[in-house]
Amino acid sequence: MVQKLTKQTGSVFNHSLAALRLSRKANGVSRLHGEVARKMWGDHKDICEITTITNSQNKAYWVDPVLEEGRQNKNLPQITSRKKDLKQELFKTVANQCGKLFDPDVLTIVWARRFAGYKRADLLIENTERFANFMRNSKYPVQIIWAGKPYPKDDEAIQTFNRLHYLSHYFDNMAVLNGYELALSKLLKDGSDVWLNTPVVTREASGTSGMTAAMNASINCSTFDGWICEFGRDEENSFLIPIAEGEEVDQQDRDSLFSMLENKILPMYYEKPKKWQQIMLTSMNDVGEYFDSDRMAREYYEKLYN
Numbered sequence: 001m002v003q004k005l006t007k008q009t010g011s012v013f014n015h016s017l018a019a020l021r022l023s024r025k026a027n028g029v030s031r032l033h034g035e036v037a038r039k040m041w042g043d044h045k046d047i048c049e050i051t052t053i054t055n056s057q058n059k060a061y062w063v064d065p066v067l068e069e070g071r072q073n074k075n076l077p078q079i080t081s082r083k084k085d086l087k088q089e090l091f092k093t094v095a096n097q098c099g100k101l102f103d104p105d106v107l108t109i110v111w112a113r114r115f116a117g118y119k120r121a122d123l124l125i126e127n128t129e130r131f132a133n134f135m136r137n138s139k140y141p142v143q144i145i146w147a148g149k150p151y152p153k154d155d156e157a158i159q160t161f162n163r164l165h166y167l168s169h170y171f172d173n174m175a176v177l178n179g180y181e182l183a184l185s186k187l188l189k190d191g192s193d194v195w196l197n198t199p200v201v202t203r204e205a206s207g208t209s210g211m212t213a214a215m216n217a218s219i220n221c222s223t224f225d226g227w228i229c230e231f232g233r234d235e236e237n238s239f240l241i242p243i244a245e246g247e248e249v250d251q252q253d254r255d256s257l258f259s260m261l262e263n264k265i266l267p268m269y270y271e272k273p274k275k276w277q278q279i280m281l282t283s284m285n286d287v288g289e290y291f292d293s294d295r296m297a298r299e300y301y302e303k304l305y306n
Helices: 002-022 031-041 064-071 076-098 129-137 155-169 182-193 207-214 249-272 273-287 293-305
Strands: 024-029 049-052 107-110 142-147 176-177 194-197 219-223 238-241
Touching: 024 031, 024 293, 031 049, 049 207, 064 076, 064 142, 064 273, 076 176, 076 182, 076 273, 107 182, 107 249, 129 142, 142 182, 182 207, 194 293, 207 219, 207 273, 219 249, 219 273, 238 249, 249 273
Parallel strands: 024 049, 107 142, 107 194, 142 176, 194 219, 219 238
Antiparallel strands: none
């Protein structure tokens, strides 16, 4: 297996190197991705310029019009009320798939994207005792939803999905949904309070799901990777997990995430709703034009294809 993976990795490396030598220009899909790519390939001769064009999402497709009206008018009661309605819509799917009745008044965290090892869908559950205590916190209740798809032959990702699904049977406030297509993705972004993003830092090229979540009044909680580096300001428009240093990166990130959830996010949601709403509105405003696909299409024309 190791020899096979090494051979495959070497093949990808050689093809990428050949493409960079043949191309006139290439780009990373976030500023950090561009920096990492230039560092990776910088010692090789005759490669093309590597610039940056950050990924984006089509706001016209993803944004809920009532939430957008509330954002434009700075109408926090309208946004809060609409968010509760959208949570109830999402929870119909939770009930249909899982037979569980989620509460729209409870903070709802969503992790939803492609299942891959570096994205660490299972980061929270690796410490089973702390996870169980977190899920059974009566003072600050929480609901968590996982959704996404592994590639068909990605055994590690398939095992992670199955493990989460098995564990969900022990908690009435945990759901793992299947059928992650556009309709479910929209429901999850509309109905989440917190959009959880946990890639190993420098492994996520860009990531875009958090953009559409932010457009719909869901606050990102993320490691400092991909597009988040250009967007996130801790406790202003998002919650940022400190960058782990040295060894035991998973353990550091897990401890930091639990600490942030237990000591900042949950208390703020339940005890300081005005501060929560302000972060939510700032996030919606900040995701604005720069992370809309109109800007991205224009930059590809002006910077890469012209």
